[in-house]
Amino acid sequence: MAGIAPDTKFYVDAQDAERFVESVLVGNGVPAAHASVVARCLVAADLRGVDTHGMNRIPSYMERIRQGVLDAKATPELKQVTPVVAQVDAKNAFGFLAADIGMAAAIESAKLYGIGMTSILHSNHFGMSAWVVQKALDADMMSLVFTNSSPALPPWGGKSMLLGVSPLACGAPGKDNPFILDMAPSIAARGKIYKAKRRGEKIPSDWALDKDGNATDDPAAALDGGVMLPMGGPKGSGLAVMMDVFSGVLSGSAFAGNVTGPYDPSKPSNVGHFLVAIKPDLFMSLDDFRERMQYLYDRVVGADKAAGVDRIYFPGELEQLQQQEREKTGIPLVQAEIDALNAEANKVGAKPLVIKNPS
Numbered sequence: 001m002a003g004i005a006p007d008t009k010f011y012v013d014a015q016d017a018e019r020f021v022e023s024v025l026v027g028n029g030v031p032a033a034h035a036s037v038v039a040r041c042l043v044a045a046d047l048r049g050v051d052t053h054g055m056n057r058i059p060s061y062m063e064r065i066r067q068g069v070l071d072a073k074a075t076p077e078l079k080q081v082t083p084v085v086a087q088v089d090a091k092n093a094f095g096f097l098a099a100d101i102g103m104a105a106a107i108e109s110a111k112l113y114g115i116g117m118t119s120i121l122h123s124n125h126f127g128m129s130a131w132v133v134q135k136a137l138d139a140d141m142m143s144l145v146f147t148n149s150s151p152a153l154p155p156w157g158g159k160s161m162l163l164g165v166s167p168l169a170c171g172a173p174g175k176d177n178p179f180i181l182d183m184a185p186s187i188a189a190r191g192k193i194y195k196a197k198r199r200g201e202k203i204p205s206d207w208a209l210d211k212d213g214n215a216t217d218d219p220a221a222a223l224d225g226g227v228m229l230p231m232g233g234p235k236g237s238g239l240a241v242m243m244d245v246f247s248g249v250l251s252g253s254a255f256a257g258n259v260t261g262p263y264d265p266s267k268p269s270n271v272g273h274f275l276v277a278i279k280p281d282l283f284m285s286l287d288d289f290r291e292r293m294q295y296l297y298d299r300v301v302g303a304d305k306a307a308g309v310d311r312i313y314f315p316g317e318l319e320q321l322q323q324q325e326r327e328k329t330g331i332p333l334v335q336a337e338i339d340a341l342n343a344e345a346n347k348v349g350a351k352p353l354v355i356k357n358p359s
């Protein structure tokens, strides 16, 4: 491997990636059925090109298990509060498990009553929100998927981290192209800064400030006491507050800067989530709804293009195209990422990652 550039990509098949992640999780005490849910959600992110929230999260998640701040064996508990409202106490299990059963309950309510809502407390990071939206889409449901997260953004006008870079996600079924909007309220998700640091890359200088409040293109300086910048000034900061109101204040979980981040293994995260499923065929048939979504899609991607623009995309479409590509090529990883993942496998006697193009 000597002489290979640090950004050289090696490819892993999604199925091999899932098996690998599952085996590392099981090796760390996660029950097999739970490990398969977590692995599927993480690899779904890698397939969609959201590498910041895929299997590279394994080392930090495993560190949390080893430190006893994430309960590998816990099973989230679901309580139906009204016919359309459920509550999940995640019991400090993986956020993936809590959101998985939370969205399943919301979908069941929506099938019967048109809408279902689940509030989740005592949870952990659930990675890329789009997998929860996709779960609703697989049941022909529209959805809202909110979560809060650890401090990363100052409130507008502030200079210290308080609000989370908490993604707002929503979706609706279409004909060929579902609508999936999944966006952090910062200019960029903080995971993109961790990824740049892992890969030895610079970041655009409008993403973050360093600890002295200066713009920086150095990911390490941004992460070392620096802050993320909200998108759209007070509007991005307002969306971060919104995620905290719906996910944190309402659920009874931590909020207002008190969620612990996934890279901090010192204490439980106590993340809150808020999930809603909505039946799209309440006022018309599902076919009519899909036709109307297709009309919207055609209008959006067929809009007049600004100078220098080749193609207009629908929200979620770039990731959908990326997924089609990666299902063929595999998931790209750099050597440092492979080494970090294999080190985790080694700790629990699991097999190393299967690379498609070993050199």
Ligand SMILES: NC(=O)c1ccc[n+]([C@@H]2O[C@H](COP(=O)([O-])OP(=O)(O)OC[C@H]3O[C@@H](n4cnc5c(N)ncnc54)[C@H](O)[C@@H]3O)[C@@H](O)[C@H]2O)c1
Pocket: 050, 052, 053, 125, 126, 127, 128, 129, 130, 147, 148, 149, 165, 166, 167, 169, 180, 181, 182, 183, 184, 185, 187, 188, 189, 190, 191, 192, 312, 313, 314, 315, 316, 317, 318, 319
């Ligand atoms: N769980 C957490 O605490 C947490 C925190 C932050 C981010 N995240 C995840 O990080 C991921 C990345 O977030 P992000 O804000 O950096 O995403 P992003 O900026 O890459 O994309 C945001 C949205 O914009 C759409 N989009 C992007 N470029 C487009 C274009 N040219 N035309 C049309 N639509 C376009 C995407 O489809 C997506 O829906 C998300 O999956 C999010 O859930 C999770």
